[in-house]
Amino acid sequence: MQRYRFICITMLILLIAGLSPFSLSAKAAEADSSSKINEILQMIHTNHLSDASEEDLIEAAIQGMVDSLDDPYTEYFSKDELADYLKAVEGGYLGIGITMAHDENGVYIADVAKASPASQIGLLKGDYIQRINEKKLTFNNSDIVFEEALSGSVEGSKITLSIKRGNEIKSFTIPLKTMDIPTVTAKMLPEGVGYLALSGFTADADKAFTAALNELKSQRMKSLIIDLRYNGGGYIETAKAIAAHFIKDQLLMTIRNKDGLEKPIMVSGGTKADYPIVILVNEYSASASEVFAGAMQDYKLAEIVGVNTYGKGVTQNIMPVYNGGALKITTEEYFTPKDNPVNHIGIKPDHEVKGDVAQMIKAYYAAGAKKVQLKLTKTDYTLNQIQFAGYGVEAYIEKNKDIFVPTRLIMAIADGVVGWDNESKLMVLTNGKVTTMLATNSVNILMRDGISYVSASYIHSKFPEISWTFINKTVILEASH
Incomplete structure (x- = not known):
């Protein structure tokens, strides 16, 4: 009976569609x-x-056709989505202008951008965020809660933050604003080390890079750190223009299409630098960042410090669609000057170092510096008198009249590394001259959120070149090499 009922229903659908249930027209078949x-x-x-x-x-x-390609980089944009995408490529984002970090007390504001809605309404570095739009915030859900709060929002929309400042709870309702991310940040560090951070290869980033580089040179720069961490890429033409400061009349990369046809991308003209260069990368350095870092590494023009990059070794073209939208479509794969693939592989650093601050310290040494002084507070760190906002993890832990700091960080100050001995199941700390081993349950080790912290007193006893003090809730670590 059920089988009969199913057949009748099926026939009804076909008849409504105006088709014979047992045949298809020749026209439809062909x-x-x-x-x-x-x-x-x-x-x-x-x-x-x-x-x-x-x-x-x-x-x-x-959208179904695009999804069937299983390619995260091929996307169809409506007119409005295209405008948002192009704005993001040029370094803009919708937000309130804060950077978040966390410690044992919760998620706090590590930095507040100047002239941002957050600064104008009175949010401060060190404020702990309790809730966003009535949703409780924790270390594990902070990104998700913020994304949900911003979802579907436009400029002028408002979000509400519940803030703990000291013992007081305050509520702030803040309008969202399209913020411009500074493309280039430049600082002159002691010992003649120039620092130049590039947030993206936007259309005008080469002009800002050139101006910043010239300013550093005017201050008698002896070496240069180029920071490409968290740089998701951008325009190849911008990468070519920036590479021309260091590469002269050489191949930047080779691109190949689906038919195997190759096209060399050359740096025409250009100059070669007469100073050491260090490039910082991490797992978020992608696309044009990898093009630039890969070429500089192949030609041995720079040392690469950090962790393996993202591995986006394909290029996209943006093709307009009749309705004002566009199709961003993957059309070629690219290879470094030595024909090394990048897609799903990335650029392997010359010096593998984990942790933002530890990476910065290693880059500083690689650039020729001999002395390091690092000041750590809950909201920022200061490397040789130059302040950098946002630490990202708990900067230090006070326990039993001792100070515990992230193990990788303090070993970076010792110009050393942290390893693991599988046979003994011990943590290995070494700088090539001195080696010490610790169990993770040692009194000299604390574990917090998967990160190991080591006693500063213990490190000083094993690596006496490292000194430390703790004054006014600030840890000061110093070393000379």
């Missing part, structure tokens, strides 16, 4: 792909109970 799509579109639009519009169905069909 229809080309475009007519098939149009035929199904009209069937759904005319007959489906939802009364879906043709425009919505077309958008869904396009």
